[in-house]
Amino acid sequence: MSVAGRAVTVLGAGIGGLACALALARRGARVRVLEQSREIAEVGAGIQISPNGLRVLDALGLGDEVRAGAPKARAVSLRDHAAGREVVRLDLSRLAPGQDYRFVHRADLIAVLATAAHEAGVEIRLGRRVHAVTPGRPVGLRLAGGATAEAGLVIGADGVRSILRPALEGAEKARFTGQVAWRAVIDNDIDHPPEARVHMGPGRHIVSYPLRGGAAINLVAVEERAAWTEEGWDHEDDPDALRAAFSAFGGDVPAMLNAVESVGLWGLHRHKVARRWHGPGVALLGDAAHPTLPFLAQGANMALEDAWVLAVCLDARDEAGTDAALARYQTLRRKRVERVIAAAEGNAWKYHLRNPLIRRSAHLAMGLLGRAAPE
């Protein structure tokens, strides 16, 4: 089975959808992307792209473009909240030659992917919200306004509120984790070094890292909270609420928070990994199949890996048909994704220890483990 000449419809022009569209187009598929937004505009924020994600971008021929202007991370530094003392340092210079870890602006990554997809012949249709997908041969699509269409192969890269996922396995109920997150981008007036700093305090933590040649800093601040009603990225909050929540933090944190002029706030929810990633003529990828908490910075990296593996499976030069290719894709991806998601979920409590004695002991243990880490 080869994907060359095959018509593929991708739902969603996010990082996963665009990477998959490009990977398939490079193998000769005729790809169109249906995106609900009227423009490809990402909320201004950063994203950490680790060596696994960069490997996919390199394979797509985009690694150098993505690296340009994206600071190369030299370390992950875990710090105690009170005075900003470093507890443990994960030295990223130990990465094998050719592997690196970058702090990328999401808008820049989306722009690079969208331009390359367009140049590879992918048709990106904006303002096309898909309301329903019916798996089958052909796959049925219902668009906003009631129009219907048929498609041969449909990839659901439509994010955490995927409309394809419930068509495969029914509605999924997300659970509030008891954590909310603020996200802001500020000017880099504190000369933040090229490292990801995790400032850990009781019941809360802040991650900071530089963006765009070091000119800006990305902040993600997480606080434990009893209740939340909505899920999404787009809730404006008062910067003073963020400053109040982290008023006990020292080191560089007060200076960074004082620079925040606008901030988004949202509730963090735990989702199950989809049981079925595919059905007749359809497949899920990225957050549509497995939304993850942001405590390991792997959601977009997993979406990039999915995109590449799905394209490879669909283009396998063997006798097996599409169903077998999609089943192979799920088999190759699901266990790995589950491991990564479990690791991300395990990180929050380590960052948020409340009891001062336990916190000090844990920080000591983290420091010893960090020093004992293999070269």
Ligand code: FAD
């Ligand atoms: P999305 O980016 O959600 O894209 C889905 C697209 O589909 C959107 O463009 C949407 O408009 C479109 N769409 C949705 N429904 C429809 C429809 N019905 N019809 C048509 N179009 C539709 N990951 C990392 O790897 N590194 C990080 O450092 C990192 N930091 C994060 C920080 C925070 C605070 C959060 C919340 C997440 C972070 N992530 C990170 C996770 C990462 O952002 C997501 O996992 C990733 O964006 C998922 O990509 P996607 O393409 O699957 O989905």
